[in-house]
Amino acid sequence: MTAPPETLCRHCLLPVGRRGFARTVNGESCQFCCYGCCIAHQVKSGSGDASEAAWFLVRLGVGSFLSMNIMLFSLLVYSGAFTGADRRVLPTIHLLLWGLATPAVLILGEPFVRETWSQVRRGRLSSSALIVLGTLAAYTYSTLAVFRLGGHLYFDTASMVLMLFTLGRYLEAAGRARASRDLAPLLAAESESATVVEGAEEHRRPVREVRAGMLIRVKPGERIPVDGLIVEGRSHTDDSVINGESRQSAKAVGGSVLAGSINLDGPLLIRSSGSGDESRWAQICRSVRDALRQSSRTQRIADRVGGAFVPVVLALAGMTLAYWAQRLPLDQAMLVALSVLVVACPCAVGLAAPMAHSLGIGQLARHGCLVRSPGALEALALTRLIAFDKTGTLTTGWPHLVDLASDGVGGDEVLARLAGLERHSEHGLARAIAFAARARGLVPIATDDVRIVPGRGLRGVVHGELVAAGSATLMRDLGWQLPPALVERADVMATSGHSVVLIGWSEKACVGRARAALSFDDTPLPEARATIDALRGLGLRVMLLTGDNAGAAARVAATVGVDDWQAGLLPQAKRIALDQCRPRHGAVAMVGDGLNDGPGLAWADVGIAVGSATDLARETADLVLPPGGLWLLPWVVGRARAVRSTILTNLAWAFGYNLVALTCAVLGLLQPILAAAVMAGSSLLVVLNSLRLERLPEPCYPGVAALPAASQPECELSPGEQGRSTTLGLGRSWSPALHADRSVGNALTR
Amino acid sequence: MTYYALLFIAGFAGSFHCIGMCGGFACALGGDPRGAGATSVRHALYNTGRLTTYCFVGGLAGGLGQAIYASLGAKSQLGVPVLSESLGAGQRGLAVVAGLLMIIMALQFFGFRGLRRVTTGFGGSTLVLSLRSLLSRHGHAAPLAFGVLNGFLPCPLVYAMVAQAASTVDVLSGCLTMAAFGLGTFPTMLAMGGLGRLLAPRWRQRGVRLAGSFILALGLVTLGRGVVPMAAGHNLHHSLHHIWHFA
Numbered sequence: 001m002t003a004p005p006e007t008l009c010r011h012c013l014l015p016v017g018r019r020g021f022a023r024t025v026n027g028e029s030c031q032f033c034c035y036g037c038c039i040a041h042q043v044k045s046g047s048g049d050a051s052e053a054a055w056f057l058v059r060l061g062v063g064s065f066l067s068m069n070i071m072l073f074s075l076l077v078y079s080g081a082f083t084g085a086d087r088r089v090l091p092t093i094h095l096l097l098w099g100l101a102t103p104a105v106l107i108l109g110e111p112f113v114r115e116t117w118s119q120v121r122r123g124r125l126s127s128s129a130l131i132v133l134g135t136l137a138a139y140t141y142s143t144l145a146v147f148r149l150g151g152h153l154y155f156d157t158a159s160m161v162l163m164l165f166t167l168g169r170y171l172e173a174a175g176r177a178r179a180s181r182d183l184a185p186l187l188a189a190e191s192e193s194a195t196v197v198e199g200a201e202e203h204r205r206p207v208r209e210v211r212a213g214m215l216i217r218v219k220p221g222e223r224i225p226v227d228g229l230i231v232e233g234r235s236h237t238d239d240s241v242i243n244g245e246s247r248q249s250a251k252a253v254g255g256s257v258l259a260g261s262i263n264l265d266g267p268l269l270i271r272s273s274g275s276g277d278e279s280r281w282a283q284i285c286r287s288v289r290d291a292l293r294q295s296s297r298t299q300r301i302a303d304r305v306g307g308a309f310v311p312v313v314l315a316l317a318g319m320t321l322a323y324w325a326q327r328l329p330l331d332q333a334m335l336v337a338l339s340v341l342v343v344a345c346p347c348a349v350g351l352a353a354p355m356a357h358s359l360g361i362g363q364l365a366r367h368g369c370l371v372r373s374p375g376a377l378e379a380l381a382l383t384r385l386i387a388f389d390k391t392g393t394l395t396t397g398w399p400h401l402v403d404l405a406s407d408g409v410g411g412d413e414v415l416a417r418l419a420g421l422e423r424h425s426e427h428g429l430a431r432a433i434a435f436a437a438r439a440r441g442l443v444p445i446a447t448d449d450v451r452i453v454p455g456r457g458l459r460g461v462v463h464g465e466l467v468a469a470g471s472a473t474l475m476r477d478l479g480w481q482l483p484p485a486l487v488e489r490a491d492v493m494a495t496s497g498h499s500v501v502l503i504g505w506s507e508k509a510c511v512g513r514a515r516a517a518l519s520f521d522d523t524p525l526p527e528a529r530a531t532i533d534a535l536r537g538l539g540l541r542v543m544l545l546t547g548d549n550a551g552a553a554a555r556v557a558a559t560v561g562v563d564d565w566q567a568g569l570l571p572q573a574k575r576i577a578l579d580q581c582r583p584r585h586g587a588v589a590m591v592g593d594g595l596n597d598g599p600g601l602a603w604a605d606v607g608i609a610v611g612s613a614t615d616l617a618r619e620t621a622d623l624v625l626p627p628g629g630l631w632l633l634p635w636v637v638g639r640a641r642a643v644r645s646t647i648l649t650n651l652a653w654a655f656g657y658n659l660v661a662l663t664c665a666v667l668g669l670l671q672p673i674l675a676a677a678v679m680a681g682s683s684l685l686v687v688l689n690s691l692r693l694e695r696l697p698e699p700c701y702p703g704v705a706a707l708p709a710a711s712q713p714e715c716e717l718s719p720g721e722q723g724r725s726t727t728l729g730l731g732r733s734w735s736p737a738l739h740a741d742r743s744v745g746n747a748l749t750r
Numbered sequence: 751m752t753y754y755a756l757l758f759i760a761g762f763a764g765s766f767h768c769i770g771m772c773g774g775f776a777c778a779l780g781g782d783p784r785g786a787g788a789t790s791v792r793h794a795l796y797n798t799g800r801l802t803t804y805c806f807v808g809g810l811a812g813g814l815g816q817a818i819y820a821s822l823g824a825k826s827q828l829g830v831p832v833l834s835e836s837l838g839a840g841q842r843g844l845a846v847v848a849g850l851l852m853i854i855m856a857l858q859f860f861g862f863r864g865l866r867r868v869t870t871g872f873g874g875s876t877l878v879l880s881l882r883s884l885l886s887r888h889g890h891a892a893p894l895a896f897g898v899l900n901g902f903l904p905c906p907l908v909y910a911m912v913a914q915a916a917s918t919v920d921v922l923s924g925c926l927t928m929a930a931f932g933l934g935t936f937p938t939m940l941a942m943g944g945l946g947r948l949l950a951p952r953w954r955q956r957g958v959r960l961a962g963s964f965i966l967a968l969g970l971v972t973l974g975r976g977v978v979p980m981a982a983g984h985n986l987h988h989s990l991h992h993i994w995h996f997a
Contacts, residue, residue: 061895065799068806068898072925075809079816079921 007031008292059107060166066104067159070097074156094153098146101155105139108162125310133314134341134672135161137334145331152331154672161342161676168680175687176355183292183362185223185241189260189285194225194276197269207259207276214272218263226259227279228270235266242280242368242626260284287370287624291361296375298647299353305655306349313344313662320666328668335672339665343675344658348686352650355690360643367699368626369636376622380606380637381644385585386535387578389592389600390546390556393610393630394528397593399429399499399520401436405489406516412442414516418503419444421460421469425452429501432520453477457501466512467505480504481513493519497552522552527631527701528560534634538641541585545574545600574600591633592621608633635699642696650686657682754930756968757911761934763964764907776939779893792893797936799897804908804932805925807901811916812924815844819919842976848913849973855910856966860959910965914972 010030073093076082082090112128119126138158145153192207197215207225210216215231218224224237236248241260248264251257257270260281276282295303317340324333357374364371371377388394404411419437422430423444437444447467450460456477457470468474472490475482486502493500498519506512532542544565546553553567566577574590574597581588590597590604593611601607602620609620611627625632661678664670670678779796901908911931915924 057899058891058895061799061898062891065802065894065898068802072802072806072809075813075921076925079813 008289060170063104063108063159063166064163066100067108067156067163070100070104070159071156073097073100074153094146097153097155098143101139101142101159104159105135105162108159108166109135112162112165124307125314127310130310130313130317130341130344131161131165134338135159138338138672141331141334154331154335157335157338157672160673161338164673164676164680168676168683171680172351172683172687175684175691176351178691183288183358183365185260186288186362186365187285188223189277189279189282192223192225195219207282210272210276212272212274216270216272218268218270220263220265220267222263224257224259224261224263224268224270226270226272226276227274228257228272230255230257230268231271232269233267235268236264237261238264240366240368242284284365284370287372288361288365291371291373292358294373294375296353296357296373296378298378298651299357299374302349302352302651309344309349313341316344316662316666317341324668332668336665336668338672339668339670339675340662342672343661343665343670343679348654348657348679348682349651351683351686351690352654353647355687356643356646356650356693359690359693360639363693364636364639367632367635368629369632370624372622372624376606377640378644378647379587380589380623380640383540383587383589383606383637385541385543385581385587386589386591386608386633387543387545387574387581387600387604388562389590389597390544390548390553391522392593393591394544394556394560395522395524397522399432399522401432401518402498402521403493403519404516405486405493405518407483407486407514409515411516412440414503414518415440416442416445417447417462417467417505418469418501418518420447420462421450421458421467421503423447424450424460425458429499429520433518462505465506467503468512469501469503472502472514475502475504475514478504479511480506481511483514486514486517490517493517494549495551497521497549497555499552522556524556524559525630531631531633532561535637538634538637540637543581545569545577545590547571547574571597571599575603578604591630631701632699639693639696642693646690646693650689653689654682654686657685754926757914757927757930758934760911760964760968761931762937763934764931764961765935765938779896791890793940795890796893796897796900797939799894799899800901800935800939801897801929801932803898803901804911804928807908807912808915808928808931809921809925811912812918812927813921815916815919815924816921818844844917844919845972845976848917849969849971849976851913852910852965852969852972855907856962856969860962907961907965910969914968917972 009032073096077090077093082093109132112132115126116129116132119129135158138154138161142153142155142158189207193204194207194210195217196203196205196210197217202217210226214226216224216226216228220235230251230253232253234250234252237251237257238248239258239261241262242258251268256273257263257268258281259276259279317337320340321333321337324336327333328336353374357377360377361371361374391397404414406414415433415437418433419442422433424447434444445462447460447462450458452458453468453470453474456474457468459466459468459474459478461467466478468478468480472482472487482502490500490502496519498521501518501520502514503516503518504512504514535542542562542564544553544557544562546556546565546567547569548567550567553565557563557565566573569577578588578590578600587605589606589608590600591608591610592598592601593609598620601609601622606623607621608623608625610625610630623636625636657678661670661675661682665675776793776796779792911928915927918924918927
């Protein structure tokens with residue numbers, strides 16, 4: 001390996017791979033995947049005094065000057081301008097051509113020779129070896145012809161082949177860099193610097209040195225380097241890098257801002273809320289970089305074939321020379337062999353997959369969707385069945401109170417006691433209870449000595465009397481009486497698919513009894529149905545796999561339009577269910593919230609997490625959608641398919657083209673200059689074909705242009721909550737509590 | 751000779767258009783600290799580079815025209831096409847294409863922006879920016895290289911002339927066409943380098959109009975060469991048939 005396989009090219013951000021080499025640009029050591037990228041990077045990074053960049057352009061300019069003159073004179077010779085009386089100037093013209101060609105070959109060929117040499121020293125033949133061999137042969141032959149005054153000259157061939165390849169590689173690299181434009185902001189997190197305000201002074205510092213509590217100044221148009229709270233100023237931000245939403249959000253003092261957002265129109269002073277390399281942006285950056293460093297199976301196969309190509313081509317060129325030398329003059333036979341060498345350069349093959357991958361990954365990432373490896377993208381394209389988890393995936397994960405049945409007490413008292421008790425809980429339902437109590441204007445009753453009974457509920461003490469809330473089992477464990485009417489109501493609630501909580505308390509030192517049953521509902525997401533329909537429109541089968549009870553599963557399945565569902569599945573059972581689907585449907589994908597269904601996500605061919613609350617680095621899913629990003633799924637599937645078909649057309653094109661061109665060259669039907677142009681054209685076509693991915697439609701929220709507030713129920717809570725709800729991941733941090741809630745529901749059903 | 755004089759004038763008129771971009775380069779190229787002689791060499795090298803590119807592209811276009819023409823089975827006609835009396839069918843077709851291209855380009859000078867994207871297309875700005883870094887370098891290689899690369903920068907005027915060169919259906923004529931045009935741009939460009947300052951925007955605007963008018967006229971003449979039957983035995987119906995065939 002030239003370089004560690006995980007290195008990315010400095011210019012086009014693709015993995016460096018086999019062709020890679022290092023070069024010092026502007027005093028900085030850079031890794032490039034090819035000579036073209038090295039050129040393009042130097043051209044791009046060239047500022048006024050960057051001598052390296054300028055030196056390349058001088059080289060290219062002077063090389064072009066020489067080879068254009070060679071070509072011009074050669075064209076004139078071919079077109080018969082020096083016939084008849086002018087014939088005696090021909091030797092002079094030949095000498096002139098030699099004088100022009102020698103520096104041209106030296107100037108333009110040097111990088112190719114250097115690349116070849118560095119590969120040969122590692123015991124490998126690179127494709128540039130083909131070019132070097134071909135052009136050197138043409139140049140040497142022509143030089144001999146000039147000085148022994150005989151034969152045809154091929155200086156134009158030698159210099160033009162070199163020039164076309166230089167140009168082709170430059171254009172290819174420019175195209176690839178354009179493809180990675182989407183990726184640049186996602187990979188910038190680590191190299192970004194922040195303006196840190198310390199007293200009266202301001203310093204530029206690398207983001208990784210920023211700690212919590214530091215004051216950071218962000219000018220309009222700049223990217224916000226760290227997560228934080230606004231201390232001063234007012235502006236709008238564009239958070240699309242983080243959550244994929246392309247709308248602007250207004251920000252004022254006290255509001256939170258996210259690293260990676262662009263500060264649009266006002267200067268801001270923010271107080272960092274965490275160190276720079278812990279922001280979600282930095283995590284996204286690391287995740288995307290990791291994804292780019294991996295190669296898919298398709299790419300590995302293509303690379304292997306491309307690598308084996310070079311010696312084969314050398315042998316083929318040798319055989320071609322031997323064959324034609326018996327039938328044609330040596331110079332013409334050599335020209336045919338030269339065409340073979342030039343046309344077989346397998347540049348486009350190595351380019352076929354990585355460019356489509358980086359385009360795909362970049363575009364998904366720009367909408368907040370993270371892909372862990374290019375292979376996952378290809379697997380998703382092949383997927384024919386998508387299994388969904390229910391809670392937090394197809395539903396909001398935010399339960400709300402729907403029914404309250406009491407036995408001899410007022411509803412308000414029930415809620416006030418329950419709210420007092422649940423105030424000490426992180427339980428998913430606690431929020432729903434607090435919300436319901438607040439809606440009725442109730443003050444929670446102060447409760448002491450609150451304890452959690454794992455898997456059962458809560459108990460506490462009010463004015464010396466015991467109060468408990470949770471499952472029927474909890475009531476029985478306490479030895480409390482369960483009124484039959486209440487149990488019946490609770491059963492009805494549970495079978496209709498709701499989560500049920502019983503509450504009871506003791507009075508006047510008597511044994512307590514259950515006094516009320518409350519049911520909570522987790523509403524399906526408004527976009528769930530449209531998403532499922534869209535997926536079905538893409539020819540995918542959809543099924544629901546949930547650990548929740550059958551009633552809840554059936555109700556949600558009916559609402560969102562899934563006919564195939566399995567309920568009451570433990571994580572292990574989900575894996576079995578996925579395995580059962582594989583023989584019939586091939587690759588299967590599993591969508592979950594990334595917390596409760598980690599094993600399922602890891603087991604599926606493609607695990608998709610919607611809004612991951614965990615550290616992205618520890619995420620097991622292959623694909624992470626942004627919080628509230630379920631609606632993006634059909635678009636993501638479409639993208640994955642587009643990427644895969646682009647790779648296949650690229651490979652078909654690159655191999656097909658090479659094969660046809662090679663056949664033409666072996667048969668002597670292709671001029672070397674034309675062959676060089678054809679090869680540059682082939683690489684460009686692969687680049688352009690991949691760039692077509694850029695023109696696919698952007699994701700569109702089903703039925704609505706912008707993301708409506710309805711999909712974010714937390715906004716209804718309170719102004720304080722709203723402020724926090726913009727912080728990522730917070731919404732899902734309630735999910736573990738919700739998981740416990742299911743066991744309450746299940747216990748009641750049983 | 752009249753033909754090349756015409757192209758020279760086209761280059762001269764057109765060079766008022768050049769003041770915008772290339773004139774800026776010429777100014778930036780500036781003087782050589784070693785004196786007036788060295789400065790002249792610097793600018794001569796720059797313009798030689800530019801001219802080489804033009805000649806090369808012209809020769810290539812001419813050769814391409816020749817190849818197309820030859821593949822149509824007609825006999826190539828060397829010499830000065832614009833005023834020659836009898837034209838072959840292939841040459842007519844090319845003349846029509848070239849004429850139309852020139853007219854489209856000319857209209858652009860008057861503010862029709864149809865081809866703007868084509869002319870300022872692929873990666874131009876990055877290249878232009880980095881090209882600027884060449885300007886401050888000393889030595890003889892940099893201005894030459896700069897001139898060569900400058901010649902390839904997108905320019906509607908050059909495109910129009912290349913179309914013209916292709917319609918000559920001959921390498922040498924194509925090369926000379928572009929050479930005449932390129933030499934035509936010399937006075938202004940050298941003056942820009944020497945004067946070291948830009949013309950007032952008002953004058954530049956007039957220059958662009960002038961250039962546009964001239965290219966338009968030349969385009970119409972070229973088009974007319976293809977369409978209007980000059981030789982006996984060619985009626986309009988025939989010509990239209992040829993246009994249909996080759997356009």
